[in-house]
C-alpha cells in the first residue's frame with residue numbers, strides 16, 4: 001500500500017501529543033512471531049515535567065509548527081524568512097545566497113523557491129553543524145562555521161560573489177544568560193566579517209541577533225559598511241524570546257571595509273620609527 005503522508009503526520013502528532021502530556025510507551029513481552037510487541041500500552045509518567053516534554057508542549061501549541069508540517073516546510077523558521085522578505089523584499093530571482101546555520105533547511109527551501117533555483121536561476125550554498133536532507137539545487141557542507149577552513153570552503157562552493165549572506169545560526173544555550181549572549185554575538189560578528197569578504201556591492205546581510213546583541217562595535221561596523229540597518233522581529237519569532245534579526249542592505253563594497261581594517265603589519269610599521 002502506498003504510504004499516506006497525511007496519516008503518517010497525524011500518527012506522529014498524536015505520538016507527540018501523548019509524549020508532551022507525560023505519557024510514555026510501555027512495550028509488553030513476549031513479542032509476536034514478527035518480532036513486534038503483542039501489546040503496547042501507554043502510561044502516564046509520574047513526577048515533574050521534563051524539559052523535552054516542555055519543548056514538545058510548546059511545539060504542539062505552536063500554530064507555526066502545524067502550519068510548517070501542512071505546507072511542507074522543514075521548520076517553523078521558514079515563516080520568519082517569509083515574513084522578513086514580505087517586510088523588506090530581500091529575495092529576488094537569480095540571487096546568489098549563502099545560508100549559515102541552515103539545518104534543517106527551512107530558509108534554504110524558502111530562498112530556493114523565491115530565487116527560482118529549480119529553474120536554474122541563482123545559487124544557494126549552505127552550511128551547518130548538522131546534516132540536512134538534500135534540497136534540490138542547494139550546495140551544502142556539514143561543518144562548523146567557526147573553524148578557520150569554513151569561510152574558504154564556502155567561497156569555493158560559491159565560486160564568486162554573493163548577493164545575500166543570511167545567518168540563522170544559534171549556539172546551543174547554556175542557561176547562563178551572559179555566556180549565551182556572548183556566544184551569539186561572536187557568531188554574528190564572524191558572519192558579518194564573512195559577509196564583508198563575499199558580498200558584491202549593493203549586497204545584503206541578514207542575521208539573527210539577540211536584543212542588545214548588535215550594539216557597540218558590530219552595529220558601528222555595519223553602519224560603516226552598509227547603507228541601511230534595520231532590526232526586525234517577525235511574528236513567527238516567539239514573543240518570549242529575545243531574538244530578532246538585523247538586516248543590513250546596500251553593502252558599500254570591500255574596498256571600504258578593507259580600508260577600515262588595519263592590514264597585517266600596519267600596526268608594526270606605524271610603531272616603527274624608521
Ligand SMILES: C[S@@+](CC[C@H](N)C(=O)[O-])C[C@H]1O[C@@H](n2cnc3c(N)ncnc32)[C@H](O)[C@@H]1O
Nearest residue numbers: 075077101104105106107128129145168169170
Ligand atoms: C535556528 S537553527 C536554523 C534554522 C534554519 N534557518 C531553518 O530555517 O531551518 C540554528 C542552526 O544553527 C546551527 N549552528 C549553530 N552554530 C553553528 C556553527 N558554529 N556552525 C554551523 N552551524 C551552526 C545549528 O546547528 C542549527 O541547526
